[in-house]
Amino acid sequence: MTEERSNRQMNSQAEALLQLAEAAKSTFWGYLGCEIVHLEQEKVTISLDAQPHHLNLLNLIHGGVLASLLDNAMGLVVLQLCPDEKTVTAYMNIHYLKSSGVGILTCDAELIHRSKRTLTTQSRIYGDDGELLAWGSGSYRIVK
Amino acid sequence: MTEERSNRQMNSQAEALLQLAEAAKSTFWGYLGCEIVHLEQEKVTISLDAQPHHLNLLNLIHGGVLASLLDNAMGLVVLQLCPDEKTVTAYMNIHYLKSSGVGILTCDAELIHRSKRTLTTQSRIYGDDGELLAWGSGSYRIVK
Amino acid sequence: MTEERSNRQMNSQAEALLQLAEAAKSTFWGYLGCEIVHLEQEKVTISLDAQPHHLNLLNLIHGGVLASLLDNAMGLVVLQLCPDEKTVTAYMNIHYLKSSGVGILTCDAELIHRSKRTLTTQSRIYGDDGELLAWGSGSYRIVK
Amino acid sequence: MTEERSNRQMNSQAEALLQLAEAAKSTFWGYLGCEIVHLEQEKVTISLDAQPHHLNLLNLIHGGVLASLLDNAMGLVVLQLCPDEKTVTAYMNIHYLKSSGVGILTCDAELIHRSKRTLTTQSRIYGDDGELLAWGSGSYRIVK
Numbered sequence: 275m276t277e278e279r280s281n282r283q284m285n286s287q288a289e290a291l292l293q294l295a296e297a298a299k300s301t302f303w304g305y306l307g308c309e310i311v312h313l314e315q316e317k318v319t320i321s322l323d324a325q326p327h328h329l330n331l332l333n334l335i336h337g338g339v340l341a342s343l344l345d346n347a348m349g350l351v352v353l354q355l356c357p358d359e360k361t362v363t364a365y366m367n368i369h370y371l372k373s374s375g376v377g378i379l380t381c382d383a384e385l386i387h388r389s390k391r392t393l394t395t396q397s398r399i400y401g402d403d404g405e406l407l408a409w410g411s412g413s414y415r416i417v418k
Numbered sequence: 419m420t421e422e423r424s425n426r427q428m429n430s431q432a433e434a435l436l437q438l439a440e441a442a443k444s445t446f447w448g449y450l451g452c453e454i455v456h457l458e459q460e461k462v463t464i465s466l467d468a469q470p471h472h473l474n475l476l477n478l479i480h481g482g483v484l485a486s487l488l489d490n491a492m493g494l495v496v497l498q499l500c501p502d503e504k505t506v507t508a509y510m511n512i513h514y515l516k517s518s519g520v521g522i523l524t525c526d527a528e529l530i531h532r533s534k535r536t537l538t539t540q541s542r543i544y545g546d547d548g549e550l551l552a553w554g555s556g557s558y559r560i561v562k
Numbered sequence: 563m564t565e566e567r568s569n570r571q572m573n574s575q576a577e578a579l580l581q582l583a584e585a586a587k588s589t590f591w592g593y594l595g596c597e598i599v600h601l602e603q604e605k606v607t608i609s610l611d612a613q614p615h616h617l618n619l620l621n622l623i624h625g626g627v628l629a630s631l632l633d634n635a636m637g638l639v640v641l642q643l644c645p646d647e648k649t650v651t652a653y654m655n656i657h658y659l660k661s662s663g664v665g666i667l668t669c670d671a672e673l674i675h676r677s678k679r680t681l682t683t684q685s686r687i688y689g690d691d692g693e694l695l696a697w698g699s700g701s702y703r704i705v706k
Numbered sequence: 707m708t709e710e711r712s713n714r715q716m717n718s719q720a721e722a723l724l725q726l727a728e729a730a731k732s733t734f735w736g737y738l739g740c741e742i743v744h745l746e747q748e749k750v751t752i753s754l755d756a757q758p759h760h761l762n763l764l765n766l767i768h769g770g771v772l773a774s775l776l777d778n779a780m781g782l783v784v785l786q787l788c789p790d791e792k793t794v795t796a797y798m799n800i801h802y803l804k805s806s807g808v809g810i811l812t813c814d815a816e817l818i819h820r821s822k823r824t825l826t827t828q829s830r831i832y833g834d835d836g837e838l839l840a841w842g843s844g845s846y847r848i849v850k
Contacts, residue, residue, distance in 0.1 A: 302480035342482025630770025655799035
């Protein structure tokens with residue numbers, strides 16, 4: 275690949291990403307407050323600056339916020355791998371490992387397995403201090 | 419029980435409920451937009467009027483919104499059964515059964531099993547037209 | 563339906579069941595020791611007489627035995643609903659609620675939801691004394 | 707550590723392992739046909755030579771066999787980390803990724819997280835040809 279072509283491709287990827295991020299602002303991704311930190315082909319990192327409205331009555335991050343983060347990160351892995359197909363979450367499970375209050379949450383996700391119609395992924399959420407807070411897996415199905 | 423005492427007890431329960439609902443408004447429960455529909459001892463019903471900001475890029479209710487609804491409903495069952503103890507979500511899983519757009523979501527939850535330290539619950543979400551959209555289970559642990 | 567035709571239909575169902583039970587003896591169903599107790603259209607009951615070889619090092623029923631019972635019961639629901647199609651277990655989860663030693667285990671399973679390609683089911687295992695030991699859910703997919 | 711002391715320690719570990727393997731022969735571990743391949747502190751590998759009696763009616767490895775393998779491997783990780791405590795499986799979930807017939811199954815398991823009373827683990831099963839067949843997670847609780 276010539277350098278010029280490579281640059282053009284990178285620009286087009288960066289543009290697609292910017293468009294995606296812009297479109298997501300008005301969805302639940304934006305309402306929650308998620309941000310993309312890093313993207314690789316089969317792996318992504320996103321983050322959320324957890325505020326008081328992300329907590330539950332015990333002043334701990336709400337289980338639904340963590341579930342939403344996991345689904346966002348795993349869904350982004352799937353979106354990258356199947357950019358031209360419609361995919362839906364079919365199944366998700368979450369192990370809540372440690373409670374946490376407000377602060378920056380970082381969430382990694384990666385592909386575990388891919389069959390013709392199903393992508394299986396896993397994702398982990400880390401707290402401000404690097405401790406593992408939650409770990410989950412998901413099944414995403416390509417629908418026609 | 420005399421009628422007077424029974425009335426007083428009902429008033430005190432109603433008051434506790436109002437206080438709880440008021441306190442929850444500033445938490446993720448309120449940020450999401452959940453409302454209590456009905457409460458029994460081991461069973462609750464809550465609802466959410468799903469708006470555009472609850473959708474994903476495909477204009478379908480976000481998987482994290484459904485997970486949050488399930489956790490809210492199951493957590494409310496647990497809160498009612500253990501009003502004087504601190505409880506946390508330990509585990510949750512969700513089967514996503516049918517996609518849906520904006521509209522009123524109704525979510526039932528009930529107790530499946532209770533041991534000394536763990537409460538196991540299940541919950542279902544129905545769409546505007548009464549169709550089953552999601553079904554999940556949760557483990558809640560009493561912490562000391 | 564005339565009585566004669568109804569009897570013939572029942573005989574043909576009973577025959578199909580006997581053939582199925584005979585074929586299953588040489589599979590893991592038979593190796594484990596499962597027996598059919600009761601069959602309805604969307605609900606089944608099976609049982610297992612748990613022996614010392616079904617226990618773990620703590621002399622409690624092995625988690626894998628309970629998982630196998632759940633998969634057998636839920637798979638039988640699916641087999642009844644899709645007698646002419648090839649179906650596979652896509653996902654299973656199990657909440658282990660109470661430990662138990664040897665004795666008769668009874669396992670109910672029923673359909674929760676059916677879409678074009680996926681059947682979602684739940685199943686419960688009860689011990690000798692009627693106590694709930696385990697509860698699980700499964701996703702079964704129709705493959706072509 | 708002197709070489710002599712190191713050898714003595716290794717001998718005592720090997721002895722404990724042999725005793726464990728001997729005791730497990732009469733449990734469901736032995737009835738299934740599991741064998742230990744490799745043990746590290748937080749990671750184990752076991753195997754099963756899948757025979758016709760491990761299959762289902764479609765001549766594919768039974769979902770319960772795979773669930774049992776996962777529980778055996780994850781339970782062995784827990785047993786190694788908590789040799790002096792009584793632990794039980796609290797929760798398990800399995801993603802079935804690919805069907806397989808008879809042949810050698812290899813199953814890895816490792817620790818994901820450990821809190822005061824709960825160990826969370828994951829495990830993968832590979833077929834004869836190295837393909838990933840199943841992936842699961844488990845929660846194991848220390849009981850008193």
